[in-house]
Amino acid sequence: MRNYIKISIMASLVLAASACTDLDEELRGDFSEDFDPANPGLGQSGGGTDDGLSAAYAEVLNGTANHGGYFSVTEVSTDEAVITQKGGDWFDGGIWLNMHRHQWQSTNPGLLGAWNQSYAGIAQCNLLLQETKFNAEQVAQLRTLRAYFYWRLMDLFGNVKIVTEPGKDVEQSSRAEVFAFIESELLAVLPDLSTGRTYARANAWGAQALLARIYLNAEVYTGTARYQDAIDAADAVINSGVYDLSSSYADVFSPTNEDNIEHIWVAPFDESVGTGMNLAQMTLHYPSQLTYQLQQQPWNGYSTLEEFYNSYEDGDVRKENNFIVGPQYDIFGNPILDVAFDKADPDGAPVNYTPEINMLAPNGSRQAGARLGKFSFKEKQLPDMDNDFPLFRYAEVLLTKAEASARLNSNWSDPTALMLVNMLRERASVSEYTTMTEEEFLAERGREMFQESSRRTDLIRFGAWGNAWWEKAAHSDPNLNLFPIPNDQIQASQAETFKLTQNPGYD
Numbered sequence: 001m002r003n004y005i006k007i008s009i010m011a012s013l014v015l016a017a018s019a020c021t022d023l024d025e026e027l028r029g030d031f032s033e034d035f036d037p038a039n040p041g042l043g044q045s046g047g048g049t050d051d052g053l054s055a056a057y058a059e060v061l062n063g064t065a066n067h068g069g070y071f072s073v074t075e076v077s078t079d080e081a082v083i084t085q086k087g088g089d090w091f092d093g094g095i096w097l098n099m100h101r102h103q104w105q106s107t108n109p110g111l112l113g114a115w116n117q118s119y120a121g122i123a124q125c126n127l128l129l130q131e132t133k134f135n136a137e138q139v140a141q142l143r144t145l146r147a148y149f150y151w152r153l154m155d156l157f158g159n160v161k162i163v164t165e166p167g168k169d170v171e172q173s174s175r176a177e178v179f180a181f182i183e184s185e186l187l188a189v190l191p192d193l194s195t196g197r198t199y200a201r202a203n204a205w206g207a208q209a210l211l212a213r214i215y216l217n218a219e220v221y222t223g224t225a226r227y228q229d230a231i232d233a234a235d236a237v238i239n240s241g242v243y244d245l246s247s248s249y250a251d252v253f254s255p256t257n258e259d260n261i262e263h264i265w266v267a268p269f270d271e272s273v274g275t276g277m278n279l280a281q282m283t284l285h286y287p288s289q290l291t292y293q294l295q296q297q298p299w300n301g302y303s304t305l306e307e308f309y310n311s312y313e314d315g316d317v318r319k320e321n322n323f324i325v326g327p328q329y330d331i332f333g334n335p336i337l338d339v340a341f342d343k344a345d346p347d348g349a350p351v352n353y354t355p356e357i358n359m360l361a362p363n364g365s366r367q368a369g370a371r372l373g374k375f376s377f378k379e380k381q382l383p384d385m386d387n388d389f390p391l392f393r394y395a396e397v398l399l400t401k402a403e404a405s406a407r408l409n410s411n412w413s414d415p416t417a418l419m420l421v422n423m424l425r426e427r428a429s430v431s432e433y434t435t436m437t438e439e440e441f442l443a444e445r446g447r448e449m450f451q452e453s454s455r456r457t458d459l460i461r462f463g464a465w466g467n468a469w470w471e472k473a474a475h476s477d478p479n480l481n482l483f484p485i486p487n488d489q490i491q492a493s494q495a496e497t498f499k500l501t502q503n504p505g506y507d
Contacts, residue, residue, distance in 0.1 A: 051138065051201075052128075052133065052134065052138070053128065053134075053138060053141060053142065053201070055124050055127075055128065056121065056124040056125045056128055056142060056145055057145065057200065057201070057268075058124075058274075059117070059120050059121035059124050059149075060121065060145075060148075060267045060391070061267055061268075061269060061274055061275070061276040061277075062117045062120065062121075062276060063113060063114060063117035063118075064267045064276070064277075064389050064391070064453075065267065065269065065276065065277040065278070065279055065375070065385075065389045066276050066277065066278045066279075066282070067278060067282050067299075067301070068109065068110055068113045069110060069113030069114045069116075069117050070113070070114040070117055070118070070152060070156075070453065071453055072096075072099075072110045072113070072114075073099065073108075073110045073111055073113075073114050073156070073456075073483065074114075074156075074453040074454075074455070074456045074457075075302070075451070075453060075455070075456075076096055076099045076100055076110075076302075077099050077100070077102065077104070077456055078455040078456050078459060079305055079307065079308055079455070079459070079467075079469040079470075079472075080304060080305065080308045080446065080450055080451070080455045081302055081303070081304060081305070081372065081451070082100050082302070082303060082304070082305055082357070082360065082369070082470075082471075083096040083097075083100070083301050083302055083303075084303070084357060084359070084360050084361065084364030084365075084368070084369065085097060085360065085361035085362050085363075085364055086300070086363070086364050086365070086366050087362065087363055089300065089366075090300075090301055091361075091362075094361075095108050095109065095110065096110075097360060097361050100360065100471065100472055101471070101472050101473070102466075102472060102475060102480055104483065104484070105484065105487075105506075105507075106484035106485065106486055106487040106490070106502065106506055106507065107486075107487050107488075108486075111156075111483050111484065111486050112486040112488055112489070114152070114156055114483075115153070115156075115157065115485070115486050115489060118149045118150075118152045118153045119149075119153075119163075121145065121146070121148075121149040122146050122149045122150065122163060123163075123166065125142045125143070125145055125146035125149070126146070126163065126164060126165060126166050127166050128142055129142050129143070129146075129164075130165075130166060136192045137192050137193065137194060139189075139192070140189035140190075140192035140193045140202075141193065141201060141202045143185050143188070143189045144185070144186060144189055144193065144202035144206065144207050144210070145202055146164075146185070147181075147182045147185045147186050147207075147210065148202070148210060148391070150162065150178060150181065150182050151182055151210060151213070151214060153178070154175055154178040154179060154182065154221060155217070155221075155457055156482070156483050157482060157483055157484075157485055157503065158174075158175035158178075158482040158503060159172055159173065159174055159175055159178075159482075159485075159501070159503060160172065160173065160178060160485075161173065161498070161500070162177070162178060162181050169496045169497050169498050170498060171498045172498065172500055172501060175221055175222070175482075176221065176222040176223070179214060179218070179221045179222050180222075182210075182214060183211065183214065186207045186210060186211050187211075189207065190204055190207055190208075193206075193207055195240065195242075196242070197242055197259070199258070199259050199266075199268070200265075200266055200267070200268035200388070201265075202265060203265075204236075204240075205236070205237045205240055205242055205243065205264050206264050206265035206391075206392055208233045208234075208236040208237050209233070209234075209237055209264050209265065209392035209396070209397055210392065211229070211233040212230050212233035212234045212237070212397060212400045212401075213392075213396075213400065215227070215229040215230035215233060215404075216230040216400050216403060216404055216461070217457060217461055218230075219461075220460055220461055220481070225407070227404040227405075227407050227408040228404070228408060230400055230401070230403075230404040231401055231404045231405060231408070234397045234398075234400045234401035234404070235401065237264065237394070237397045238397060238398070238401065243261060243262060243263075243264055243393075243394040243397075244261050244262070244394060245261075245262060245394055245395060245398075245423065245424075245427060246260055246261050246262045247427070249317055249318055249321055249427055249428065250317070250321045250376065252390070252393065252395075253321070253374050253375045253376060253387060253390075254375075254376050254387065255376065255377070255378040255381070255385065255386040255387050256386075257387055257388050258388055260388075260390075261394075262390070262393045262394045262395060263388065263390050263393055263394075264390070264391075264392040264393055264394060264397070265390070265391045265392045266388040266389060266390050266391060267388065267389040267391060268388050269384070269385060269386065269387060269388060269389060270384075270386050271381060271382040271384045271385060271386050272384075275384035276384060277375070277384055277385040277386075277387060277389065278383055278384065278385070279372060279375050279385060279451075280292070280294060280298060280377045280381065280383075280385060281294075281296070281298045281299050281383050282298075282299060282301050282302045282372070283298070283301065283302040283303065283324075283371045283372040283373070284298035284299075284300065284324075284371060284377075285298065285300045285328075285338065285351055285353075285366065285367060285371075286298060286299075286300055286338070287328070287336040287337065287338055287351055288328060288336065288351070290330045290336055291328055291329070291330060291331075291336060292377050292378070292379050292380070292381065293331070293379050293380045294377075294380070294381060294382075294383075295380065295381065295382045295383065296382070296383045300366060302371070302372055303353075303357065303368065303369025303370060303371055303372070304323060304355075304369060304370040304371070304372065305357070305369075305469065305470050306355045306356050306357060306369075306370075306470065307469065307470060308446070308450075309323055309325075309355045309370045310355065311443050311446065311447060312447055313430050315429060315430060316428050316429065316430045316447065317427075317428050317429050318428050318447055318448065318450070319447075321373070321374060321376070322372075322373060322374040322450050322451065323370040323371065323372070323373055324353055324370065324371040324372075324373040325353045325354070325355060325370045325371075326352060326353060327350060327351070327352045328350075328351040328352070328353065331379075335350040335351070336350070336351045337349040337350055337351065338351055338366060338367065340366070341366065341367070342363070342365050342366055342367075344358075344365075345365055345366075345367060347367060351367055352367055353367060353368075353369065353370055353371050354367065354368050354369070354370075355369070355370045356368065357369045357470070359471070360470075360471035372451055374450060374451040375387045375389070375451070389452075390452065395424055395448055395449075396448075396449060396452075396454070398420045398421075398423060398424065399420070399421070399424070399445050399448065399449070401416070401420060402416065402417040402418075402420035402421050402441070403417070403441065403445070405417045405420075406436075406438075406441065412436045412437055412438050412440075412441055413433075413435045413436050417436065417441070418432075418433055418434075418435075418436060421433060421436065421441065421444055424444070424448050425444070428447075428448075438462065442458065442459075442462045442464065445458055446458065460481050465480070465481060466480070477505065479503065479504050479505025479506070480505070482503045483503075484502060484503055484505075484506035485500055485502055485503055485506075490502055
């Protein structure tokens with residue numbers, strides 16, 4: 001039997017429970033406890049020799065592909081992912097409903113998680129940078145990693161403190177100042193970074209990919225467009241010859257995707273040591289435990305909006321790869337059942353993931369919504385998955401150059417933009433564009449980058465963040481382009497010399 005599967009073939013009667021974190025009933029099965037991580041973390045469990053930087057790099061695993069922090073707020077706030085309230089399940093005080101509706105508050109624990117996760121990474125980098133045992137290349141890595149965490153903070157919250165020494169309090173910087181710091185750090189360390197392939201470590205091309213990303217969004221971050229700079233940084237990666245498109249889109253995200261040719265910089269998850277990737281738990285219905293013979297029961301939370309699912313053409317290999325839809329079966333071909341099914345559900349007890357979702361709240365169907373399957377699941381996996389998560393990959397660099405070229409030339413059918421986008425469409429087995437509009441480009445970027453925490457940033461850059469989508473009204477409030485600084489951090493800073501000021505529009 002193959003190691004992992006995409007769309008389920010599974011079965012058995014399941015007594016699904018009613019709470020996402022405190023399940024009253026558990027599925028039982030004769031699941032073996034043996035497993036062999038396909039992607040051992042660097043420096044751990046056979047993944048290589050520890051270079052002394054693991055404490056800092058390990059912080060990338062926090063929030064990148066699990067619930068309650070960076071991944072959650074960057075996905076659930078967009079038109080590509082949603083957590084519906086299923087009766088008493090997943091209400092969670094309304095925090096994820098409000099995130100979907102763009103009615104978040106500074107007390108949202110997901111925002112606090114995203115803030116703390118980034119600053120924890122920065123703190124680890126600062127601690128290691130105080131040591132004298134590292135060579136110039138290792139110091140450059142730490143500064144690049146720290147710049148990455150500051151990019152997350154700048155993108156989400158805008159105005160933050162740039163702390164570069166352990167225990168030091170500093171004044172809050174503006175978003176433009178944080179941008180300038182990130183840019184200056186990356187440019188300063190580029191000469192010292194490796195120009196070869198590095199697994200789960202920052203190299204010159206990871207720094208260039210981050211530069212390309214911030215330059216593409218420079219007008220949002222600073223008010224000044226930097227599209228030629230974005231092209232130059234993207235070209236540095238492209239012309240390096242170190243990376244290329246994988247011939248298989250699915251292979252880029254599979255449980256055996258270690259050191260994929262498309263990966264520039266990854267979070268190296270594995271199920272034994274590099275833990276924290278819980279996507280299967282987060283998205284699958286409880287009885288889908290039997291589809292994959294998962295070691296633990298899923299939580300039945302995240303799904304995809306119908307309109308986003310329908311933005312893919314039939315035959316697009318990304319559509320087949322990115323979503324789990326339709327009737328679900330066990331490995332013996334028997335339907336899996338939810339005996340606590342919604343009485344109004346026309347499918348009854350057999351689990352059927354329908355793209356259409358009946359409502360956001362209070363009684364979203366337990367079965368509704370295409371499920372997030374881009375990072376495919378392997379049979380008998382633990383709650384912590386084995387897939388590496390690309391922080392930067394070659395396809396994004398191509399899209400960055402395509403968009404920057406189109407914007408620089410004020411032409412969405414710019415020949416360079418069309419050529420690069422069509423490279424991705426060819427891999428996806430859909431027809432090439434002969435012309436392209438801004439709306440089509442945004443949709444194409446969404447189809448390629450789904451579930452990689454880029455959609456929020458893209459929608460803001462394209463001026464589509466305030467658009468109406470399913471169960472979310474249109475708005476034109478520019479203050480919502482930034483999340484509020486978590487209230488806990490505002491309060492904690494009152495005891496410091498330099499107090500944090502809340503972002504405009506928030507209490």
